[in-house]
Amino acid sequence: MAVVPGMTELTAPYWEAAQEKRLVVQECQSCGQVWHPPLPRCPHCHAADLGWRQVRGDGTVYTYTIVRHPTHYAFADAIPYILAVVELAEGPRLVTAITGVPPEAVRAGQPVHVAFREVADGVTLPYFEPATRRDTEDVG
Amino acid sequence: MIRRDVAIVGIGQTAYGKALPGTAWDLAIEAILAALADAGLEPRDVDGMCRFAPPFEPVSEPQLVRALGIPELRFFAESPLGGEALGAVLAHAAAAVKAGLARTVVVYRALSQSKGGRFGRADTRGPGGAGAADPGAHVLVPEEDNRSFAWPYGLMSPGQLFALWARRYAIVHGLTDEDLTKALGSIAITQRRYANNNPNAMMRDRKMDWDDYRGARMISEPLRLFDLCLENDGACAYVVTSAELARALRDDPVYVLSATQTLSPYREPMGIYVTGELLELFPPATAERLFAEAGVGRGDIDVAEFYDATSYMPLRSLESYGFVPDGLAWRYVTETGTGPGSPLPVNTHGGHLSEAYLHGMNAVLEAVRQLRGTAVNQVANAEIALVGAPAGSATILAR
Numbered sequence A: 001m002a003v004v005p006g007m008t009e010l011t012a013p014y015w016e017a018a019q020e021k022r023l024v025v026q027e028c029q030s031c032g033q034v035w036h037p038p039l040p041r042c043p044h045c046h047a048a049d050l051g052w053r054q055v056r057g058d059g060t061v062y063t064y065t066i067v068r069h070p071t072h073y074a075f076a077d078a079i080p081y082i083l084a085v086v087e088l089a090e091g092p093r094l095v096t097a098i099t100g101v102p103p104e105a106v107r108a109g110q111p112v113h114v115a116f117r118e119v120a121d122g123v124t125l126p127y128f129e130p131a132t133r134r135d136t137e138d139v140g
Numbered sequence B: 001m002i003r004r005d006v007a008i009v010g011i012g013q014t015a016y017g018k019a020l021p022g023t024a025w026d027l028a029i030e031a032i033l034a035a036l037a038d039a040g041l042e043p044r045d046v047d048g049m050c051r052f053a054p055p056f057e058p059v060s061e062p063q064l065v066r067a068l069g070i071p072e073l074r075f076f077a078e079s080p081l082g083g084e085a086l087g088a089v090l091a092h093a094a095a096a097v098k099a100g101l102a103r104t105v106v107v108y109r110a111l112s113q114s115k116g117g118r119f120g121r122a123d124t125r126g127p128g129g130a131g132a133a134d135p136g137a138h139v140l141v142p143e144e145d146n147r148s149f150a151w152p153y154g155l156m157s158p159g160q161l162f163a164l165w166a167r168r169y170a171i172v173h174g175l176t177d178e179d180l181t182k183a184l185g186s187i188a189i190t191q192r193r194y195a196n197n198n199p200n201a202m203m204r205d206r207k208m209d210w211d212d213y214r215g216a217r218m219i220s221e222p223l224r225l226f227d228l229c230l231e232n233d234g235a236c237a238y239v240v241t242s243a244e245l246a247r248a249l250r251d252d253p254v255y256v257l258s259a260t261q262t263l264s265p266y267r268e269p270m271g272i273y274v275t276g277e278l279l280e281l282f283p284p285a286t287a288e289r290l291f292a293e294a295g296v297g298r299g300d301i302d303v304a305e306f307y308d309a310t311s312y313m314p315l316r317s318l319e320s321y322g323f324v325p326d327g328l329a330w331r332y333v334t335e336t337g338t339g340p341g342s343p344l345p346v347n348t349h350g351g352h353l354s355e356a357y358l359h360g361m362n363a364v365l366e367a368v369r370q371l372r373g374t375a376v377n378q379v380a381n382a383e384i385a386l387v388g389a390p391a392g393s394a395t396i397l398a399r
Helices: A011-018 A133-139 B024-039 B060-070 B082-099 B160-171 B178-198 B210-215 B241-249 B284-294 B313-318 B329-335 B361-372
Strands: A003-005 A024-028 A050-054 A058-067 A081-088 A093-098 A111-120 A123-128 B007-014 B046-054 B075-079 B106-112 B139-141 B218-220 B231-240 B253-261 B303-306 B384-388 B394-398
Touching: A003 A111, A003 A123, A011 A024, A011 A050, A011 A123, A058 A093, A058 B160, A058 B218, A081 B160, B007 B024, B007 B082, B007 B210, B007 B241, B007 B361, B024 B060, B024 B106, B024 B231, B046 B060, B046 B082, B075 B082, B082 B106, B082 B231, B082 B253, B082 B361, B082 B384, B082 B394, B106 B361, B160 B178, B160 B218, B160 B313, B178 B210, B178 B313, B178 B329, B231 B361, B253 B284, B253 B361, B284 B384, B284 B394, B303 B313, B303 B361, B313 B329, B361 B384, B361 B394
Parallel strands: A003 B139, A093 A123, B046 B075, B046 B106, B303 B384
Antiparallel strands: A024 A050, A058 A081, A058 A111, A081 A093, A111 A123, B007 B231, B007 B253, B106 B231, B253 B394, B384 B394
């Protein structure tokens, strides 16, 4: 059982890309700015011609919390888990969860890299885990 | 500018409790009748209503007009954003009175978490929660206000969100876990002591010392159980009218000096996608406007009631409203404190942590009692009070 995102016309491309293990953020085709979450217009130049830019998936932990008490039955067995806001190298911040590290080891500013996980049939979420040397080399 | 042209002339509330008899509708009626009686007014005198927008306020104007036999409302308005409506509902009421759109405006807030769902639950036990009929089935989160980008990870409750804010505060200012625990605990324990002296407080009989605070279970680090507000039933109401009518009704009206609401991109009360520094969800410019319109300075404030869905909010509010420099409130609350006799007593009713949770309405009622000189934890000779929510929705009141 998983908690899965409902999609709208605006948000579906983000999740479709995630299903293909690509992390994308919305990009203005007119002025080139990027942001997240998606908007119907560019908030900088008000252009309606928007696209999606694939990002490297590198970021740092901006803030985090270790959840030790579930507020939804779907997460009762996941306790404890690490919720975080990750700041992408390209600028935008995402709400996500950090995996692959014991809760006590997560640190502010820690370099992290996207790790996709299929949580339900056809639904993949971008998580983040501590960056390894290989992540950096992949990018290079 | 509102400055002293408008006043709060009556306050009313129900008892507060985990599960009260009656619906939110019953509770709203009881609080409104009490506020009108306190003002020396009748339901037939009411011609305006301001409230928190649904889903935060479940009781509608038509329900109340019918039940109270109010002949005609000629002004009614709703303010979104939960606790950020604290100053907005009063600003709307005051603006309506000043513009002559209404003469006597009731502001109310009623809550029945025992029947309507607990705010701390994001599944079907919470209001607006998401769940599946079959507990083994996937839960689909409807996309609404970017919820679908957070809930699938388990970021589903206010307490978790505010834990992210509190952690950010510690990161930016270089606090250790122990520094943060001491700061948040000082606030929680101080408010509990106020509540222990308040007969209306849900926690009046529950003492709390440092062992109790530290020993309570961690909910979402760094927030422990007693850093989070109560979940309860109850209602509050107050009556806003012109200064002139208020003086005719009673000799101790409480004047509105200023009332603010504010909204900027991503600087939303439950904001997490702020493009600048997350701590600046609390906008300094709004605080400047609040004081400038009131015509008073920080040193003039005798008592402050800060919105406290969690203990972190009063901490940061001391800074964002300009009482303590940025990054120093954590020291201030442990060394100087906000208890009785401190330079700025805060949340003298016990706040949402220890009196009851009513989206800041009970904080407004406490400020009125302080300015009338009738509070149980009375600040000596209190003349000016500030009630403020984290993102800048606030009011300055004076006797």
